[in-house]
Amino acid sequence: MENLTAMMAGSVWKLLVAVGDEISSDGEYVILESMKMEIPHAAPYKCKVVNVFVQEGDFVNEGDSLIQVEKLG
């Protein structure tokens, strides 16, 4: 299991997944917003969401864990 982390400081604009969802490789799971810019975060590999650590509107720092995933085949 691995945590996927924020690439920048900002607030969670859109949370696109819930626990149990499968994300394809390169699939977007969260969109952060900072300084009037939205940055989609995509999964580096096919995975299943085990845990979600953030809610829409939360502020996160660069490197903070956003979701926990289990790598799929």
Added chain:
Amino acid sequence: MIKILIANRGEIACRIIQTCKKLRYQTVAIYSEADKESLHVKLSDEAFPLKGNHTKDTYLNGEYIIQLAKENNVTAIHPGYGFLSENSDFAKKCAEAGILFVGPKPEHLEMMGEKIRARQLMEQLNIPVIKGNSHPIQSVEEAKEIAFDIGYPVMLKASSGGGGIGMKLIENQEQLEKEFVATQTRALQFFANDDVFIEKAILKPRHIEAQIAADTLGNIVFLFERDCSIQRRNQKVVEEAPSPFLSSHGRKKLEEYALTIAKKMKYINVGTIEFLVDENENIYFLEMNTRLQVEHGVTEGITGIDLVEWQFRITFGEILPIRPHHVEMNGHSIEVRVYAEDPKTFFPSPGTVQHCSFPEVEGVRIDTHLYDGWVVSPFYDPLLAKVIVTSKTRKDAVQQLQSYLLSVRIEGIKTNVPFLIDILSTKGFQEGDYATNFISEYQKVK
């Protein structure tokens, strides 16, 4: 006693306060919670807090700002750029409250605020616009038909958009299907208006804009052009005046178009008309910004004019201090925008500025609100500073700017300074041979 309320923040609020001090106007600042310790608050004579940090509660809260202005006997409100600067409703409400709005008349803001209406006006004036539709598109099906007629690639744009937000390059029908609703949604969210339209994408265009100023008596002057083709995510990064690309014939044409538009509109105050110029120097109207531009400093560099002072004088009904065709251009001026962002990914980098220094050097102008300990918040755009160099020749200006940027120190947050130095060192930039795709091409090569 003239008293000016500055309805803005950051570097531009500080820059406006400077001119106010020169003209001996009293200044009133407003600030959000995150901006409590901001430099513009420290520099102004008076300052009033706004509740919260969301822009709609703070710098976009026109009603409260006007109330503050009334209570404090403010003569005029300077909106800077962004926020309320192009909001015709706000300009109207200022007038109703008996407060001057430092900018054009509400009808000018309205005329140019909606890109579709602006295009229609250009068509009337026989000023070339890029092929596209001139009414809001209702559905994906309609969008597909229009894009097919015009031919891919096309640009999908929010009618009320600006600053590169709400526009998307579309290469094929599949991408159009994917992006149409997303662009509409974004347009609604950012601009409270989900009208979108499509136009032909010109692939290696230069972004060249004409600066004009017009007084209440109908005098209009052309203050030359700025080349703002170096952009990332459709936002300007490097700007220069004059354009290294435009021929004297092209400049004449640009002037003619700009003056025709300003005259037809009966425009008053300073304004910028943005054009796209293709490889064959065909000039197309893009949009008009009915306000002060971020990059106005390079025009000031080559003309010696203080555009903010002109804005005030025009607002107070004075005649333009220079007759048309008597403005002289001296030397070459280049500006770089220092952003709080990762120099490789361009991701925003808010945080605390532990230390910063911009050495004082002749010919270099720094517009900034930074100081040691300032916290760059995630609520606002990432602009930290503008470094503007004016020299006799373009070559000198490029060289001086390169060596100056090596002496700039900003610690605690990531900035794009290393990236700016790289850009200035490229052969393309040094030779003045670049288009709006310059940065994306440069990144591909890296």
